[in-house]
Amino acid sequence: MTEAYLRAANVSVIGDYVCYYHVRRDDSSNAGFQRFDPVGYFKNLREALDVVEQYTEPGAVRDSLYRRWLRVEMVERMRGRRLLSKPDDYRRKQFEEIHHVVAERFGPGVAAGLLPTQQVVAALIAAERYDDVVAFAEWEVGLSLSARPGTVEWRDGALRLDFTAEFTTGGSPLTFPGGGVRTPLDGPPKNIADAIAWVGADTVARFSQGTLDLLVRERASAAQYFQPVEVTREIVPVKDSGRVRLVLRATAAVDPAGAVDGTPLRAGLWDTYARVRLGGWSKEARIGPGPRKARAASSGGVVGGRVVLPYWTDQHGNLSLDVDRASKRLGLDRLDPAAVDTAGGRLRTPVPLHVPADTAVLLRLTSANRSVDARGTLSPAGDGAVLEAALTVSDLRGATWRTALCAAPEADEPRFLPLPLALRADTTSVKVVRTRRPSALRRVARRARRALAAVLGRRTASRSAGTRKA
Template identity: 70%
Template sequence: MPVKVSVVIPVYNPGVYIEDCVTSLLGQSLPPDEYEVIFVDDGSTDGTPARLDALAATEPRVTVVHQENSGWSGKPRNVGIEAARGEYVMFVDNDDYLGDEALQRMYDYGMAHGADVVVGKMAGKGRGVPVELFRRNHPRATVENAPLIDSLTPHKMFRRAFLDDIGLRFPEGRRRLEDHVFVTEAYLRAANVSVLGDYVCYYHVRRDDASNAGFQRFDPGGYFKNLREALDVVERYTEPGPLRDRLFRRWLRVEMVERMRARRLLALPADYRRELFEEMHQVVVERFGPGVAAGLQPTQQVVAALITADRYDDVEAFAEWEAGIALTAVPEHVAWEDGVLRVVITAEYTSAGEPMTFAADTARTSLDGPPEDLAAAVAWVGADTVSRFGQATADLLVRERASAAQYFQPVEFTREEVPAGDEGRVRLVLRATAGIDPGTLTRAGLWDTFVRVKLGGWTKECRLGPAPLAARPTPSPALVGGHLVLPYWTSPHAHLALDLDRATHRLGLGTLAPGDVTVSGGRLRAPLPLHVPRDGTEVSLRLTSPHTAHDVPATLSPQGSGALLEAVLPLGDLRGSTWRVSLGAPGPRFLPLPLALRAGTGGVHVVRTARPSALRRLVRRARRKLGTALGRTAARLRARAARRR
């Protein structure tokens, strides 16, 4: 079979952090003979070279190239390109990993749309990743119609023939931002770029020891020298004007202004802050015209103007003011509606822990130069924020705790100016109604809810909660979208979260009493405290005796605030035994109901099963935890043994 994808991984002393990468590469849904994995060992001094050689000896799809240390990732990636046989080349870092279907989905999507570059949705585990770019799929994206320029890491698929045709390779040597140079040119010269936003393809991981190359402090002089090379690429392939200014704005915003804001600046040593500032000032004065900063958000415009004017002390003072601004998002109502968890939210910014207020009648003006002082900067930002309140937006994201995979949920919102005192000031409040559809969530786990607000010069995100006590009653568990969903409030902060397909306790099934259950004409009916969609859902019952078991089709249909369980019992198979009853749930697994059936000549009788004693429950819990730990250890040992084979 032709090789569809070549995965290139530059490797340097990853230690144990390479294991998740290896596992994800070998576990891809793309058939093994349709992709290859090329590790380029850049002079590692740990046990990695031997580990990779042993892997290649047992895995035909794995190749290992060893070379002397080159100092950075550019040369190993170029060596990997030359060795690649695939139609597409995918770059992965040795401490990151892929989604199980990443290669297949990205390859198919790229081929379907004739893409030279395929950008797969990213999740950041302790690392920042683009958010807006992956709001939806973009089959034909450009730097003009999509925020491609927000994603300049190399973790994408590139058509090999495209790279060869334009002679594109990574800059080599001990340098920073080699990926910016490479990816920017690819975007600007590609016939088409496709963005796959509905499946997490790439997990960008921060190591526990924070030793990823991107987290190491850099030499400002060398860093901004390399940044200028990325700007050179933009100048080479664009004309002066709005597009070039918009692309340049990415480096001004991300690499300069955002480093000089709020806690990010204040966390740095004082001498290092000033060194960064001086290098930024030189780049801004040399390379950026007024149109670049003009498109920034208000707070960013203030910082950019102060950098241009070489006013470091005022940048620091503005950062101290911004550090006190936060987002709050309060869930005022949470309830199931036909399989969707409906959440009513109130969101606004706070300053120093109090609701942020703004002068209502101040006219907005353009920022023609740096503000006179901190008070003038704050006043200008406030006036601009009020005048553009009509552009403020709110989003709800649901994020899986273990993997950081996240998905936007549908939101409708209104904007409200709320009077604040007698001085003509107002609070800017967003009131939103969001619907969480469990069917859009892709994996079992714990999912946290986040609110993301764009207002004035800020884009901020926070956990949803805590809820006022009046709104805190927990919605019932639900069987919707093929998932068993348990909404709950985290402890101690009372943030809204969802347990997807994992919960066995707190489901309320233990409240079912035998008197609530009827068996008539062979049909069992029982009310359960579960929400189900309007059309109901198909489930199953497992009837278990000491010697055998029967799985019986069943249905759950809405009844009051819960659901009615119905099943036709195989009476002829039940006589002469007592049968414990369990409800089939996604997983697949079965949840015990607190009842048993005794079938005899007089019909079927429903009895309550004995509740385990407190000691017995404690022993069972300990066994479950021990079994889980042993199971994980065994799985790791099996995986390790399989890799050695």
Template identity: 60%
Template sequence: MPVKVSVIVPVYNPGHYIDDCVDSLLRQSLPHDAYEVIFVDDGSTDATPAKLDAVAAEHDRVRVIHQENSGWSGKPRNVGIAAARGEFVMFVDNDDYLGDEALERMYDYGVAHGADVVIGKMAGKGRGVPVELFRINRPRASVENAPLIDSLTPHKMVRREFLERTGLRFPEGRRRLEDHVFVAEAFLRAANVSVLSDYVCYYHVRRDDSSNAGFQRFDPAGYFGNLCEALDVVERYTEPGAVRDRLYRRWLRNEMVERLRGQRFLAAPEDFRRDLFAQIHRVVVERFGPGVAEGLQPTQRVVAALAAAGRYDEVRAFAEWESGIALKAVPEEVSWADGTLRVGVSAEFTVHGEPLTFPADPPAERSAEPPLDVAASIDWVGADTTARFDRATLEVLLRERASSAVHFQPVEFTHERVPVGDGSRVRLVLRGTAALDGATAVDGAPPAGGLWDLDARVKLGGWTKGRRIGPARAAHRTLPPAGVVAGHVVLPYWTQPHGNLSLDVDRARKGLALDRAVPSCAGRRLEAGLPLYVPGRADVELRLTAVGSDTTLDVPGTLVPRAPGALLEAELPVGALGGREWRPSLNLAPKADEPRFHALPVRLRAGAGDGVEVVRGGRPGRLARLARRIGRVLRVRRVRR
């Protein structure tokens, strides 16, 4: 079979962090002869070279190229390109890993849409990844119609013919931002870029020791010299105007302004801060026209203006003010309706734990440019924020805890101005309700088994901040029961000790309250009212286990809605019960990867005639269990005496 994809992995002393990478590449759903993996060992001095050689000896689709250390990832990736045989090449870092179907899905998507570059949805495990880019699938994306420029890491699939035709390669040597130079040119020269957003393809991992190359402190002069090479690429392939300004804005915002804001700036040593500021000031003055900063949010515009003016002390003072600002997201009513978990939330910004307030009536005439005085700048941001409050947005994201993959949920929200004191200032509060459809919440599919967290994200006044939803006020701490929806058991719960709202899907052993059920039998029919939510009929599995034996009988059952919960119905195999007693347990999600049976608090036995009778409780109550335990302890003590 022709090689569809060549995976290129530059390797340098990854230690055990490469294990997940290797495993994920060997698990790919593409046929094993449809892809190859090329590890380019850049002079590693740990045990990795021997480990990779052993993998290659066992798997014929794996090759290892050893070379002397080149100093950075550019040359290893270029060596991999030269050795590749695939129709596409996929770049993966040695401490990251892929989703099991990533290569197959990205290849098929790229071929279907004639893409030169394919970007698969990313999840950041301790690292930031683009969010807006992956809101929807984008079969035909460009820098003009999509936020492609938000994704400048090299972890993409690129058509090899495109690389050969353009001669596009990574800059080599010990340098920063070689991926920005490569990816920016690829975006600007590709006939089409396709963005696959309905499957997490790439997991971007931060090492526990934070030794990833991107987290190491850099030399500002060298860093911003390399950054200017990426700006040169944009200048080479675009005309002056709105598109170029928007692309430049990405570097101004992410690599300059954000490095000068809040605690990120204040946490660095003073000498580094001053050196960083000087280099940013130089680039802003030399490379950016006024149209670049004009598209920033208000707080970002303040920092950009202060940087352009060379106002270091003011930048530091503004950072000190911003460092105290955080998002507060308080859960309100949480309830089930029509198979959907509805989550109310109110969100606002705080400063040092207290609500952040804004002028109630900002002046109609405001300066178009931010002032260079810090106090005046703060007032300018506040007035602008109040005036444009109707543009503020509240989003709710469902995040899988294990993978960190996020999924946007539908949310309706309102803007509320809450007067403070004499009414001259207001709190700006967003109140909304998110609708988590149990059948479609994760890219059109139900959430998989595991733990899921709910995050709120607010865009307001130049801040985009996210945080977990919680803790709840006393009036809203009651949660609805677990729901059996789309074949899965979804249990809302508060985390301990922080009290954030999370979901347990198919894994809960506690919290379902099935020990409160009171089953009854009428002939062969078992019925039990259960404290569960079901939007409609749901198939479940009843298991009968013979007391004193491992013998089991599995019986189909059904849950049907019945206020205030659900009714379990099952026809029992009376003839198979004999004269024995049986413990019933219930699997609420028969199609889940890991079946879980929850005991019901009764025992059953075939009765007279053709019926089944409830014999006695299958599990003693809590007080009875405690009394028995105390009795056993006392008996042991008497014997010892």
């Protein structure tokens, strides 16, 4: 493939459609992470380098091509968990083979184009300092990313959220030398402290190039999608230390109607992630923790034919999105019957749901014997919406009706959300019948009865199966 690339008169890129899918494994690994024989592997790698040498002249082009093998096949194998997860005898053998290739084939211009952390590892490999490579990997493993949420609110049909992100170590913000000045790495660092200090100063100097992304990841499939985000960067001095923190601040928008490459979010659970690329590191973290007391991060929204609830996860308080699954957590049970107006044969009531514009909905009224559907509208009103629906008195006369709302009646599988309202019609009008929420004791008793019925049902089924076998 290398020879074909170097000898080709033209190289075409197919970009009209997705023609290759990368499957994310459960352990995030690929074939390149598997253990192999270092001697045979790097013998084959030398053959690829021979092809580059045959078809290029010494200089910047050859160095840039060599740099790919140095970065991917050598330096990255000697970093972080990828190195430390291997037995010591194996990684020593791997290190020896990599050192021989670097010493034999690569001039100083090859490593000069690497990221700061990669340059340090490449320099230690060239100097044959295996123990320092391991020590640097142990330091890198201790680094992680923190992504703290700020405000989470609906605005114009999109979920707007603010969050900050920065690297941490040992649970505290990672600090860097103040006044970072970028200087070339002149040979291998004297020790690990010098290596860390040089990487830190270089990272500060390149801070303007750091990136922060927001991704929403489908929990069922792990498919993930980038969302629009605006980023500002802040260098925060650490008092009386001469050191600084590097903080990235983001304002992002998740539009449920177009978050999946221009199409709506699918029904299910979606988790939010921040991803930072800075200083030779690419790290991601869940956005959280948020307030422990509040399950919902904001009110639910009806956007793009979906009912979307932003919420904080129970265990860690991370921000996630519930699409077309939430019911009780939407807060519709807190609707006040006293705020419901049924004058003139129309039902009008505030509802704690965000809608970007007038949205067609369906109100289902159910009595003991039948059900009636009434078309209605959710209209924006402050932080929520107002539900309006026309009621036909003659259709409702003489019965008490429970109510449920379908916020997306055009969906493939419409869902009806119960409302804490009961209606009763007389000869000329419809009135709200006050419903009383069952007491805590009554709710517990009801659950106990259902559980007992389920147990008895299983026992009956088991006895029936035994009778059939006999």
